[in-house]
Amino acid sequence: MSTKRSLIRRATAVAAAATAALALAACGGNGDDSGSAHNGHNAASPAASTPAQQGDHNAADTAFAQGMIPHHRQAIEMADLAATRAESAEVKKLAAEIKKAQDPEIKTLTGWLTSWGEQIPAEGAGHEGHDMAGMMAAQEMNQLEPASGKAFDTAFLTMMVKHHEGAVAMAKTEQADGTYQPAKDMAQAIITSQSAEIARMNTLLGKS
Incomplete structure (x- = not known):
């Protein structure tokens, strides 16, 4: 047993x-x-x-975020002028849409840089970076600020087309060289929305 x-x-x-x-x-x-x-x-x-979830970024992603923040800030500065200076209702509507789209993107881009431990561009660090694609020089902004009516509309649309073209070029670089998927997704959204706005602005300018 x-x-x-x-x-x-x-x-x-x-x-x-x-x-x-x-x-x-x-x-x-x-x-x-x-x-x-x-x-x-x-x-x-x-x-x-x-x-893999939060920090999978490279130098191109950082450059995209650090460049797009002042780029968007300047677009919003221009859009704010349109609210009181523009004559065309279409220009005012477009300016409001630009601000509504780009303000949240600035917050998102800032959040990415913070999580990556990268430097966030200081407020007002826009005009000296006018060599960046599509950025207006201080002199160009000084010409836009006192304008009003039809003269403002024409100047605003002409400058914003150039500004948007610069943003689209930056977004295409991010899509080609970046590795952070949310940034690449934002880049695609910028290409789609701002290309459509460029076509709209050229129509308002009588160019298409």
Whole structure:
């Protein structure tokens, strides 16, 4: 009787050891061949998954965000002028739409730079960057500010077409060279929306 019990205990122990070994092998296999952090060790999962979700960016993504913030700020500055200086209802409507679209994008771009530990362009750091694609120089902004009526409408539309063309070029560079998917998605949205606005503005200018 005692011999039979001893054999049963031994068989149970062997089965338990085999089960444990299989469990360890399975755990190790998932971590190695899938490359997925979530099947590996729990302690490593957050650290392994966070860069892929939030920090997977490169220099092109940083340049896109740092360039587009002052670019958008200047567009909003121009749009604010249109609210009181423009004569055309269409120009005023377009300016309001530009501000509504670009204000949230500035907040998103700023959030990305903060999460990446990158520098955020200072407020007012726009005009000195006029060599950036489509940016207006301080002199051009000084010419726009005192204008009103039809003269403002023409100047605003002409400058904003150039401004939008610069943004589209920057967005295309991001799509080609960036790695951060949300930034590439924003770049595509900018290309689509601002290309449509360029066509609209050229129509208002009588160019198409």
